[in-house]
C-alpha cells in the first residue's frame with residue numbers, strides 16, 4: 238500500500254469516526270428533547286403516585302350566571318329575538334312561575350325557538366342553571 242493510500246484511508250476513517258461522533262451527539266440531544274417534552278404531556282395512570290394529585294375541579298373554572306348570559310344568551314334574551322323572554326322585564330316573572338325544573342328542562346333540551354343549551358354546547362348544566370337564575374333574578 239502506498240503512503241498516499243494509507244493516508245487517504247486514515248483520513249477517511251477519521252471522517253467516518255467524526256460523523257459517528259456527531260450523530261451520537263445528535264441522538265443525545267434528541268433524548269434530552271424527548272425527556273423535556275414528556276414532562277409536559279406525561280401520561281398519568283390510576284394507581285401511579287401522580288394519579289393521587291387532586292384533579293382540576295370543574296367548579297373552580299365554572300363561569301358565573303352573568304358570564305354565561307353575556308357570552309351565550311344575550312344575543313336573543315336582551316332584545317327578545319324570536320319571542321325570547323327579555324332580560325330585566327316581567328317576561329321572566331311569567332317564566333319563573335313555571336318553576337326552575339321546567340325552565341332548566343327547556344334550557345338544556347331546547348324549547349320552540351330556544352336552542353338546546355342556548356347554543357352553549359360547552360356550558361355545564363350548572364353554568365346553564367346559573368344563567369337561567371341570572372335571568373330569572375332580573376325580572377321586574
Ligand code: HEC
Nearest residue numbers: 309310313319320321340343344349350351354355368369
Ligand atoms: C337563538 C336565540 C336564543 C339564545 C341564544 C338563547 N335563547 Fe333562551 N329562548 C329563546 C326563545 C325564542 C325562547 C322562548 C321560547 C318559547 O317560549 O317559545 C327562549 C326561552 C328560554 C327559557 C324559558 C323556557 C321556558 O320553558 O319557558 C329559558 C330558561 C332560556 N331561554 C334560557 C336560555 C339560556 C340559559 C341561554 C344561554 C345559555 C339562552 N336561553 C340562549 C331564544 C334563545
